[in-house]
Amino acid sequence: MxxxxxxxxxxxxxxxxxxxxxxxxxxxxxxxxxxxxxxxxxxxxxxxxxxxxxxxxxxxxxxxxxxxxxxxxxxxxxxxxxxxxxxxxxxxxxxxxxxxxxxxxxxxxxxxxxxxxxxxxxxxxxxxxxxxxxxxxxxxxxxxxxxxxxxxxxxxxxxxxxxxxxxxxxxxxxxxxxxxxxxxxxxxxxxxxxxxTQVSTALALVGLFRAHRAAQSALITGALSTDAAMGSSAPFHAEIHTLRGHAGQIDAAATLRGLLAGSQIRESHLEGDERVQDPYCIRCQPQVDGACLDVLRQAGHTLTIEANAVTDNPLVLSDGQVLSGGNFHAEPVALAADQIALAVCEIGAIAQRRIALLVDPALSFGLPAFLAKNPGLNSGLMIAEVTSAALMSENKQMSHPASVDSTPTSANQEDHVSMACHGARRLLLMTDNLFSIVGIEAMTAAQGVEFRAPLQTGQELLKALAAIRAHIPALDEDRYMAVDLAAATQLIAQGTLIDAVSQNLLPELAQ
The missing domain is CATH 1.10.275.10 (Fumarase/aspartase (N-terminal domain))
Incomplete structure (x- = not known):
């Protein structure tokens, strides 16, 4: 076509x-x-x-x-x-x-x-x-x-x-x-x-598309983590989010509600649960991931304009004049790329905290240490969580704004530059890291939900769980884990996890 x-x-x-x-x-x-x-x-x-x-x-x-x-x-x-x-x-x-x-x-x-x-x-x-x-x-x-x-x-x-x-x-x-x-x-x-600005714009757009795929996936893994931790779905109530009014937050909460619908795990602790509130990484998912979604949408708006723009020099105007200007300066792209980088960093940061919660027996509400079936003899997902922390830290380091840097070039003729191209290119590595972080959360959340058997999660998350297990077997005892982490990364990068659930539940990039 x-x-x-x-x-x-x-x-x-x-x-x-x-x-x-x-x-x-x-x-x-x-x-x-x-x-x-x-x-x-x-x-x-x-x-x-x-x-x-x-x-x-x-x-x-x-x-x-x-x-x-x-x-x-x-x-x-x-x-x-x-x-x-x-x-x-x-x-x-x-x-x-x-x-x-x-x-x-x-x-x-x-x-x-x-x-x-x-x-x-x-x-x-x-x-x-x-x-x-x-x-x-x-x-x-x-x-x-x-x-x-x-x-x-x-x-x-x-x-x-x-x-x-x-x-x-x-x-x-x-x-x-x-x-x-x-x-x-x-x-x-x-x-x-x-x-x-076509190279900078294309790289920023690719970073945006990858970041959105990761953001959608992180809502799925976040919902799985909520059930694995026997977290409350009350913080996702629609009116809480409409009272604040941010579109991304409203959409993220709706996604989480739809994914968690019908969970037997949730129903099992509606009565008698002594916890008043969950940690922020569970409770504040709509506020964090929703804010990131808003940022991605704003960046998408900017980059769509830029992709359609005339950015060379000089330009032939409609009246026949040929004038020299500065549309080649990629400041809009640089700022958009920096916005995307911050969103990528934060999506990974809160996902990493959910991973850490699930492997910690002091926080995970009855799950075994490191989600191992025989803790001590087996280390379970101990070092997978460490890897997610390492990747989160890398993304923090790379999230420093590129747009605030400038160096004069071309004998000071071009004395302020945007640094948009490498600011956008770094999104490729950052989103690679984010795919791995969210993939590790998919592994930990799936393992945690399965420890809640015979109780089951809801139908949508069961479909997500089946997609995970089609590529990564349950961790019954310690094994060579690098292959599992690579498969988990591809599960997110290729969109397999988001394809497993009903698409109408997932927030779109363009509104």
Whole structure:
């Protein structure tokens, strides 16, 4: 199936579909006249005598250097090659696809001055799976994601490397093999391709999608932990949360109520339970996870706007003026990425406290120490909890805002930068850690609920429990645990746990 992009109107759900699928991506044909008109305007300027930044001048601190009309194509090629300075591990193929699609969305607004050939080549490379090799490091998040986007543009001119079906090869070879020709860049086209926030935005979006999956999963594991600890569902009463009014909190409480409905475990201690209140990690789940959900939704709103934005420079305006501005500065993305990082950290922090509660016999209301069937001889989930604490601590360290950092670059021409790209890229590792923390909670909560037999949890959580047990057997005696933790991580990362329960119970990302 093909995804047709209407620039300025692409939804968050469509962006997630681009990331999670291999569907072809094309621009709405209605964009063609605007694209052609802006390209014609740039060609007119390139042939004239008036100096316009990036069209017939040098770049950055070299903007005062005038370029002769006969050297414009060479200027653009040199720009791309000189900016291919990325380092580090290349970005995964789904992220590269999203970067390319968001670049199409930006160019499709008709303000960048690129010819239709540029659009056609990007569309064809996406359709045929010819994906540029883009190193993950090298952008400071202002003047665009210059280095990583240069690696994308290099593949389009037959330089650098691409992957096809996961195999890396020279770009020129791969393009020829699928019947595509490298493009010769015209005036401003190289600059249009490398100016922009598409790498930062794509990385932040991927972090957002992963964080939301973890947040949904954490509500399921949190509900299981509540039953395992014989916690009260009274704090999830709807009116408590409507009295406060935060949408995320209201939604999280509704999810917990729906998941815990019909639990025999809960019914068994409605009478005679001497505890007045549960610890915050049980009682305040809606307040914490709900606040994180609100933050993720706000970040999603910001990133959807940014993905649909024109962020290169200069821009061809509707009246034909070509003006230099600063839309390439990725401050909105940097702040959104920092918001996501804080939410990821907090979802993991409260989940880790539930794990710690369940393995502690002083707190777990009758469960054996470390959820071992023969404590002492067996250590049970003792060190799984320690691992979750280690991962939680790593995320705390990484949650320091990237957006408050800045360093002057390009001979002080670019003297304040956003650091959005690495602020967004760190979300990949943070969400990996969170998947493992929530996966460990799935293991501990499942073990705890099973200790309550013959009492059973509710129907929804029984489905979740079955999904856990399909991948991770009950811990009857100590065994090699790394395999179980890896399986638990994948249970969360791949969405298997959230697929096990009724989808109408889970809070959506976009409202």
């Amino acid at each position: 093909s995804i047709v992009l209407i620039p300025g109107q692409v939804s968050l759900s469509t962006l997630e579909r681009i990331y999670r699928s291999n569907d072809a991506v094309t621009l709405d044909p209605a964009t063609r006249p605007g694209i052609a008109a802006s390209a014609a305007r740039i060609a007119e300027i390139a042939a004239g005598d008036v100096a316009v930044y990036g069209v017939n001048t040098g770049f950055g601190k070299l903007a005062s250097v005038r370029i002769a009309p006969g050297d414009v194509a060479t200027l653009q090629r040199n720009l791309i090659l000189s900016h291919c300075c990325g380092v580090g591990t290349p970005l995964d193929a789904p992220i590269v696809r999203l970067i390319m699609a968001i670049k199409l969305m930006s160019l499709g607004r008709g303000a960048s001055g690129v010819r239709p050939q540029i659009i056609a080549l990007l569309e064809a490379m996406l359709a045929l799976g010819v994906l540029p090799v883009i190193p993950g490091q090298g952008s400071v998040g202002a003047s665009g994601d210059l280095a990583p986007l240069a690696h994308m543009a290099a593949a389009m001119i037959g330089e650098g490397y691409v992957t096809v079906n996961g195999v890396q090869q020279p770009a020129a070879t791969a393009l020829a093999a699928v019947g595509l020709e490298p493009v010769t860049l015209a005036a401003k086209e190289g600059l249009a391709l490398i100016n922009g």
